Amino acid sequence: MFKKIKNILSLLKSVDLEQIQKISQKIDLPAVMASVSKMDDKQLKMLNKMLTSGGKKRESPPINADFYGVETKLNPEDRALQLKVRAFLEAEIKPLVNNYWLHDEFPFEIIPKLAELNICGYTYEGYGCAGGTSLMDGIIAAEFGRIDPSIATFLGVQSGLAMGSIYLCGSEEQKAEWLPRMQQMQVIGAFGLTEPEIGSGAAGGLTTTCKKTEQGWVLNGQKKWIGNSTFSDITIIWARDLDDGEVKGFIVKKENPGFEVEKIKGKMALRIVQNGLITMKDCVVPESDRLALANSFKDTAKVLQMTRAGVAWMAVGCARGAYENALAYTLERKQFGKPIASFQLIQNHLVEMLSNLTAMQTLVFRLSEMQDADELRDEHASLAKVFCSLRTRDIVSKAREVMGGNGILLEYNVARFLADAEAIYSYEGTKEINSLIVGRSITGISAFV
Template sequence: MPASENVSVAASIYPSDLYGYATLLAAEEQAALLRLRSVLETSVRPVIDDHWERGEFPFEIVQPLAELDLMPPNSPAQQGSALFSGFTIFEMARMDASVATFYTAQAGLFRTAVNVGGSQEQVDRLDPLIRSFEATGVFCLTEPEHGSDIAGGLATSARRDGDDWVLNGEKRWIGAASSAKYLAIFARDEADHEVKAFLVASDAPGVTLNKIRRKTSLRMVQNADIRLQNVRVSEADRLQRVNSFRDVADMLRRMRSDVAWLATGVQAGAYEAAVRYVTQRQQFGKPLAAFQLIQERLALMLGNLTSSLGMVVRLSQQQHEGHYVDENSALAKMYCSLRMRETVALAREVVGGNGIVLENDVARFHADAEAVYTYEGTHDINALIVGRAITGVGAFR
C-alpha cells in the first residue's frame, strides 16, 4: 500500500476549499469561524435580500457579530493570526459582500487608521472600543474629484488655529459613514502641504452627511458624501503618526489584503450558490450539473477561487511575519478582484434566467462584485503599483 494512502487529510470547513487552505488554521480558529457562520446563517441570511432590495443595512446584526469578539487584541502577546483575520472576512463575504464591507470598514479601515496612525495613548484608549463596536468609525480619504489621484490631489484642507485645527472640504463614497460615531478625516495641512489625519465626531458642528442613493452595487452599505465647513477639531484628536501621504500609503498596503480576501469570499459565495442551483435544477430530464458545459464553467470558477485563496493565504502569512510590501498587496487585490469578476459572471451564466433574482444569491454577488472590483484601488492603479515594482519605473505620478 502506498504511504500516501495511510495519510489522513483533515477536511476543510469550506466545501469550496479544494486544497484545504483553512486547515492551516488552529482548531480554535476554525471553531470561531464556525460560530461566525452560525450567526451569519441565523441573523443575516434571513434578512439580506429584503435589505439589499431596499438599500438599507440591517443594523440589528451588528450586536451579534460584535459579541463574537472576532478582532484580536492589539498587544503583541495576544495578537491573533493574520490568516484568521483573513478567513473571517472570507466567511462574511461568502455570505454577503455588504456585511463583509461593513465589518472591514470597522475592523480594517478605521482600526488601521487608529492603530497605525495614532499615538500609543490613542491606540490604548480607542482600540478596545473599536473591537467592541462601541466606537464605530470610518476611513475618509476619497473625494468627489479625487480617487485614483488622491496622493497628489487631496483637496480637503486643515488649518492650525491655536490648539485646534479647522477643516474644510468634501469626501465621497465613505462606506458606513451614516452610522459611524467617528470620521477619520485625511486633510492637507495648509502650512506644510503634507497630509494629516483627524478623528472628527460625525455630529460635530459643520459636518454634513448625505447618503448616496440609486446605487446598483453594495446596496446595503450606507455610503455617504461628507461636507466639512469650518469643522474644529483639537490637536489631541489629530492622529499623531500621520504626517505625510507616505503614512497613509503604509495604511493602504496593510488594508488591501482585506479587499483581496473579500473578493475571494465573494467568489466562494457565488460558486457555492451556483453549485447548489445546478444540482437541483432539472432541464431536459436531468440536473443541469450533468451537462458538460456546466461542469466546465464550474471547474473554471473553482480554479479562480483556488488560485485566489492561495494568493491571499500566502500574503497573510507574510504580513503576520511583519512583511508588508506595496506590490504584494496590490497584486492580490488586482488579481483576486479580476478573478472574482469572472467567477460571478460564470455563476450568473450557469443559473440562467433565474440568475437575476435575489433568491438564488448569485444576482447579489454578481452586482456587488462591481464595487469590490473598484474600491481600495482600481485594477489599473494596482497594476501600475505592481508594474513599478517589476520595472523600477513609475508609470503614474
C-alpha cells in the same frame, strides 16, 4: 448459449406478465430477444447495469469550495473560530441580507450580535483585541464575504480602516480612548479619504484642507463614498495641510459643528453599506483629535496596505459564495429530465469557476503568511487585490450564467454577488492603479503620471 439465456432471464425476472404484454405493444420483443442473445458477457453486464441503475437515486458529493484543502492548514483553535463565524453568518446574517440589500438599508440589529463574536480589530495587540494572525483575519473576511460582501465591508471599515488608522497612527492616549469601545462596536467608525474629484490621485492631490489655528485645526472640503459615515460616531478624515502641504489625519466626531453627511443613493452594488458624501465647512477639530503619528501620505498608505490584503480575502469570499450557490443550483435544477449539472458545458463552467477560486485561495493564504512574517510590501497586497477582484468578476459572471434567468433574481443570491463584485473591483485602489504599483516593483520604473 445456455449461459446467455440464463443471463437474459435474470434481466427479465423482475418483469411480470402484465408488464411484458404492455412492452410487447410498443416494441418487437422477439427481435429484442434475438439481439440480446447475440450479446457477449461484457455487453450483458452493461445492459444489466442500465436496467438496474434507473431506480437508484444518485447522491451528489458535498459541496466543497476549498478544493485544495487550504483550511486544513489552520490550527484547531483557528478552525473552530472559522466554523463559529460561519455558523453565526448562516443563522443571523444570511436570512436577512437580501431584503436589506433590496431596500438600501442597514440592519442595525446585528451590531450587538457582531460584537459578541469578539473579532473586531482581530490582529491588534491590546485594547481588548485578540492579537490574532493576519491569516485568520483574512479567513474571517472571506467568511463574511461568502455570505454578504456588504456586511464584510462594514466590518472592514470598522475593524480595518477606522481602527487601523488609530492603531497605526494614533497616540497612546487616542488608542486607549477609542480602540476598546470600537472593538466592542460601542463606537462605530468611518474612513474619509476619497473625494468627489479625487480617488486614485489621493497621494498627491487631496483638495480637503486643514490649517492649524488658535481654536484648533480647521477642516474644509468634501469626502465621497465614505462607508458607515451616515451613522458612524467618528470619521477618520485625511486632509492636506495648507502650511506644509503634507497629509494629516483627524478623528472627527459626528456632532462636530461644520461636519455634515448626506447619504449617497442609487447604488447598484453593496447596497447595505451606507455610503455618504461628507461636507466640512470650517469644521474645527482640537489638536487632541489629530492623529499624532500621521504626518504624511506615507502614514495613510500603511493603513491602506494592511486593509488591501483584507479586500483580496473579501473578494475570495464573494467568489466562493457565488460558486457554492451556483453549484447547488445546478444539482437541483432539471432540464430534459435530469440535473443541468450533468451537462458538459455546465460542468466546464463550474470547473473554470473552481479553478479561479482555488488559485485565489492559495494566493491570499500565502499573502497573509507574508503579512504575519512582516514580509508584506505594497506590491504584494496590490497584486492580490488585482488578481482576486478580477477573477471574482469572472466567477460571479459564470455563476449567473449557469443559473440562466434565475441568476438575476435576489432569491437565488448570485445576483447580489454579481453586483457587489463590481464595487470590490474598484475600491481600495482600482485594477489599473494597483497594477502600476506592481509594475513599478518589477521594472523599477514608475508609470504614474
